[in-house]
Amino acid sequence: MQMEQEQAVKELDERMKKEKSRRMFERYQTIHLYLQGMTTKQIAGIIKRNEKTVNAYVRAYQEHGLEGLQMNHSPGAPARLTQQQQEQFKQTIVEKLPHEVGFTAKFSWTLHLMGEYIQREFDVTYSLQGVANVAHRLNLSYTMPTYTLAAADETKQQAFRENTFPELKKLESGEIDHLLFEDESMIRDCQALQYTWFLKGKQRIIQTTGKHRGVKLLATLNYETGDILWKEDEQYTAETFLDFLQGVLNAYPTGKIVVVLDNARIHHAKLLQPFLDKNKERLELIFLPPYSPELNLVEGLWKWLKADVINNVFYHTVAEIRENVTLFMNRIRENKQEIIDRLCLRLEDDSVLAEFL
CATH class of the missing domain: 1.10.10 (Arc Repressor Mutant, subunit A)
Known part of the structure; x- marks a missing residue:
């Protein structure tokens, strides 16, 4: 022994x-x-x-x-739900809302509701921690939902990814010299709050006046080089956009320019047509499918800007916003490769655009 x-x-x-x-x-x-x-x-x-x-x-x-x-x-107790019951539970949480399976006026799953569902359907009772353990074992997690635009046309978005964008990359063969993405954004004095490090059990306090002051920005992002052209204006009008397009031509004095942009009203204004006709050999506008901000690379620039200098900050004056926006733009434009890596991810497969953002 x-x-x-x-x-x-x-x-x-x-x-x-x-x-x-x-x-x-x-x-x-x-x-x-x-x-x-x-x-x-x-x-x-x-x-x-x-x-x-x-x-x-x-x-x-x-x-x-x-x-x-x-x-x-495992030395622990055997599972109290059969494999079939676990799969039914998981599919219900993923595919149904509580009110769709009998919980009146309930639209979000909580541990309490999940436990009630298990007890009702399988006659098995768990503590709240037990329900959480079951959920984690089934690869479920407590997460915040995200929005998608209900009016978006997935067929048109897919067509842009698989057909339009690969065609636009003709710059590789010299048919297009400059492929730009364009967008506008309003940068407010108190844009949003985001997670940050602070004392445990405390919250950082951000002052606000409750007003909505800010600056209006327009920008293009060069898909190939990472160059950013931007300007601030007091308002978004057809005249503002026309002036910005003239700035684009000035910034790229030679070669064919294609600008990918959304369907904002100012982008379709009749005021633009004479200018576009006059410069049709040099400048072409390509419109994204409606309600498809995720396909516009400049959206990533706005997100980057807001995360670095806007969120969790209160600005007393619009001048302060302008100053920090300028500092941000100047800083990131010093490293074009960082811009390319973060915003203009070059794709192995021309038919895929989903990884851009």
Whole structure:
């Protein structure tokens, strides 16, 4: 008996030296300490687990030997929901809202509602922590939803990704010299709040007047070079946009320019037509599918700007906003490669645009 125990300790030593899994190392360590005569309480203190867990490891070892400690031989209690029940539960959470399965006027899943659903459907009762454990095992997580524009036409978006954009990349063969994305954005004095580091249990306080002052920006992003052309204006009008297009021509004095942009009213104004006709050999506008901001690379520029100098900041004057916007633009334009890597990701497959943003 003594020899068997010594042999088991020796084998545990070898396994612990080679083991890369923290959980398996913990199980081997438990039995190693157990065979050395330590009590359950002592072992629990060393591995930072409760005595129930230690007893489960020891029981698994006593019944199945060292192989009983393997992950596929869990010492814990068997699952209380069958595989079929787990799959039904998961599909319900992913595909249905609570009110669609009998919870009147409930539109968001909570642990409490999930527990009620399990009890009602399968006659199994879990604590809230138990429901959370089941959810995590099924790869469910407590996350914030995101918006998508209901009016967006997925067919047209797909056509842009697979057909229009690859055609626009003719700049690689010299048919197009400059491929630009264009957009506008209003940068306000108190744009939004975002997560930041601060004292535990406290919140950083951001002042605000409750007013909505800001600056209006227009910008183009050169897909190939990462060059950014931008200007601030007091308003968004056809005249403003026309003046900006003239600035684009001035910035690119030679070569064919294609500008990809959204369907804002000012982009379709009749006022633009004489200018576009006059410069049709040099300048062409390509419109994105309606309600498709995710396809415009300049959206990533606005997000970057707001995250760096607008969110979590209160500006007392519009002049302060202008100053920091200018500093931001000047800073990022010093490193074109960073702009390309962050906003103009070159694609292995011309038919895919989804990874741009």
